[in-house]
Amino acid sequence: MVCRGFIASLNQGRSWIVLPLLLLCLFSLTTCSRDGLNSTPITIGINSWAGYDPFILADKLDLFNKNNVQVEIRRFASTTEQAQAMRDGEIQGAGLTLDEVFSLVGAGFKGKVVLIVDYSMGGDMVIGQKEIKSIAELKGKTIGYEGSVVGGFLLDRALYKYNLKRSAVKLIDVQADKWHDSFVEKNVDALVCFNPVATELLNEHEGNLLFSSADIPFEIIDVLLFSESFYHDNKPAITKILRAWFETLSYIDTNLDKAAEIISAVKNTTPDNYKQGLNSLVAPDLTANRAVFDPTSDKNIYKYSQAIVDFMMSKNMLSKRIHTAGLFESEVLLEIQNPAVYSR
Known part of the structure; x- marks a missing residue:
């Protein structure tokens, strides 16, 4: 490895190659971080909401590693603890409802929403x-x-x-x-x-x-949020995470019984309860996600989000209006190519 070679060269007194190797080492580390291949996994926080279960399944199926990105899924007992971990920088990404995201942003947090996880339709x-x-x-x-x-x-x-x-x-x-x-x-x-x-x-x-x-259809929307700085520095890794997400949705669609068995074992519930819970949410696929992030679409996220902002403002849940134009980012969605499709 380049970094180990750099240390060896110092021990041998070959100072004439120190600077080039140092620059190469730093470049290597930066590249690894951006690609998601560094030794420190990208940590994504989720709570017990059923819509985030594909993250659990992706981990169990080793789909993150298969997409060459190291991810740790950290489960929180409450959304309050999860949001605080996001504020404190303990996690780089989080599955949150859009109103929770607006609350964070309204309090000064800088983040980017990169994925519509699901619409809660009764859950x-x-x-x-x-x-x-x-x-x-x-x-x-x-x-x-x-x-x-x-x-x-x-x-x-x-x-x-x-x-x-x-x-x-x-x-x-x-x-x-x-x-x-x-x-x-x-x-x-x-x-x-x-x-x-x-x-x-x-x-x-x-x-x-x-x-x-x-x-209240389309008013409780679950999304994947990353901190703004992490997003800008790690777009290739985030693209791989989203690719693994859509591959997991395909697996659930074609192997529901096996998916229910895996997830229910982790969450200490029954496969039937898990399956029933799926009826109360809609998880948009890659095509639907791209359409929602398109400002010209009739059902774009900018339109849906304003109704949520309006209600939060009316109830003093926000001190000022959230400008969503810079919050939602479609770039990584558009970079995803040919996620794996599973058969029954």
């Missing part, structure tokens, strides 16, 4: 105990929710639809890893949560679906 839910039949019945009741942006966003949309203010209900913080127990032990009258836990509560614990992201 984010407000679930009531069996005696609670509607949002209107929650007046004066206790609602548990994680103090994340997306939890607050869904809750506010639900209350707004039924003309309830937050002051009309009692809100308590329940972190994602406590959702199941909090509901089963009846510490809450209703819970704001998402799959796979939401499906388990409905199927196994007599929960009632009161409101979901299906009631």
Whole structure:
């Protein structure tokens, strides 16, 4: 390796080749970093939302390595911890909802959105105990929710639809890893949560679906965010990560039973619950992603994002308007060529 040769040359006193080798060594290290081949993996943070499961599967199928990029998928118990890790630079990328991204950017974080992971079409839910039949019945009741942006966003949309203010209900913080127990032990009258836990509560614990992201289509959008500096320095590596992502979507589409088996084992759920959760989200493929990032498309992300910004502004969830023109980047999507397609 060049760097090892450089050290050896120093030991042998060959100072006349120090500068050229030093420059070559530095170039080699820079190239490795940009290509994703350096010894330090690129860390991507995800939470337990079902839409991020392809990252888990890609890791288990070794698809990142097959695309010549080293990636570590770091799982967080809560979106709050995940967002903080992004702020602190502990991770280079994160799967977040678009409203969470806007919250980060509004607080000064500089980032680039490079992928639409999914649209939540029912996977984010407000679930009531069996005696609670509607949002209107929650007046004066206790609602548990994680103090994340997306939890607050869904809750506010639900209350707004039924003309309830937050002051009309009692809100308590329940972190994602406590959702199941909090509901089963009846510490809450209703819970704001998402799959796979939401499906388990409905199927196994007599929960009632009161409101979901299906009631607000295209308003809860999951994306992949990288810090701005990392994005500019590592576009080739990010392109490889996205290529592995789309290959994983192809694998799920053609080998669903095997994919469900692998993911459910990691997440301690059942293959059937995993499969059911897929019905409540839409994961756009490469062609659809490119179209969404195209400003001239009828269904572009710039259009969808403004509705989210408008609502967040109206609820004082943002102190100033987010300018999305420089936030979404399609360059790496356009660089992807011929991702592997799996057969049944």
